[in-house]
Amino acid sequence: MNRPEISYINSCYNAERFLDGLIENLLTQDREDFELIIVDSKSTDNSMAIAQAWERKDPRIKVYQQGIRTPYGVSWLDGWREAQGRIVGNSNSDDRSYQWRGTKVLEAHLADSVTRDVKPLRFYYGGYETRVDGVVTARGVPPHFSEDDMSRFFRCGVHVHWENDRLRIRADWDRMYKAANEYKSAFDYWLVLYFMSLGAKGIPINSCFSIYNQRKDSLEQSDKERNTFESLRAIEEFYPNGHCITALEAETKIKSPEFYDRYRAFCSQFS
Secondary structure, eight states: OOOOSEEEEEEESSOTTTHHHHHHHHHTSSOOOEEEEEEEOOOSSSHHHHHHHHHHHOTTEEEEEOSSOOOHHHHHHHHHHHOOOSEEEEOOTTEEEOTTHHHHHHHHHHHHHTTOSSOOOEEEEEEOEEEETTEEEEEOOOSSOOHHHHHHHGGGOEEEEEEHHHHHHHSOHHHHHHHHHHOTTTHHHHHHHHHHHTTOEEEEOTTOOEEEEEOTTSHHHHOHHHHHHHHHHHHHHHOTTTOSHHHHHHHHTOOOHHHHHHHHHHHHTTO
C-alpha cells in the first residue's frame, strides 16, 4: 500500500454511539488516499468490537488498544507514532466532516509548497462549529492566522492538521506526553502553541468546516472552568510577555479577584 496523504487519528473512549457514524463519514471523503487510526483507551463498552469490525472491512482502518485508560491527548500521541500520512489530523468520535475536507487540506498544502525552496514547518487549520445536543455553542477562528489571533480566538476551537515528518522529528515527545497528562481538556490548545514555538507556520483552510457535536459527558462540558484554566495556563507558558493572565482578564472581562485566586490555585498543582 502506498503511503497515505492524510492520517486521521481518533482517540476513542466509550464511543459506541458515535463510531459507526464517524467511520462511515470518513470513508465517504472525496479522497481515498488516507488512513484512519483508532486508538481505544480501554473502553468498557462495545467501541473496540465496532472498530475491529470496520478494520476487517477496510485496510485503511487500523485499530490499537491501550493497556490503561489515559487522557485523550496521550492516546492521540500514541496514534501519531503509528501514523504514516504526510499530513496528520484528529477526528473525534462525535465529529462529522464535509466530504471535501481531505481535498481542502491537500489544496492548502500544495498551494503553500509551490514556490518555496525551503519549506517551513506547517500545520493546517479550518474553523468549525461546536454543537451540544444540536445547538451551536461556538464557531471557529477567522480565516487568517496570527499569534495574536491564537491567544484571542483559539478557545473557539479549530481542526488542526500537522505536516507530519519534520514536526515528528522536531518535537520533544517527553514534553508532549507530560503536557497531555496535565492539560487533560485543553491539550489541542497546548499542542498548537507548542508547535508554533518550534517555528511551525499555520495555514488557514478556507471553508474546510467540520461539525463538532460535543458530548455532554466530555471533559470540556463536565468541567468548563478547568478547560478555561488550562487554556490560560498554556498561553502563559508560551507567551509570558504580553499574553499573561492579567492581559487576558482585561480582554475577556474576567476581572474577578476570586477568579484569579482560583486560577492561581489551579496552576500551583503543576509548579
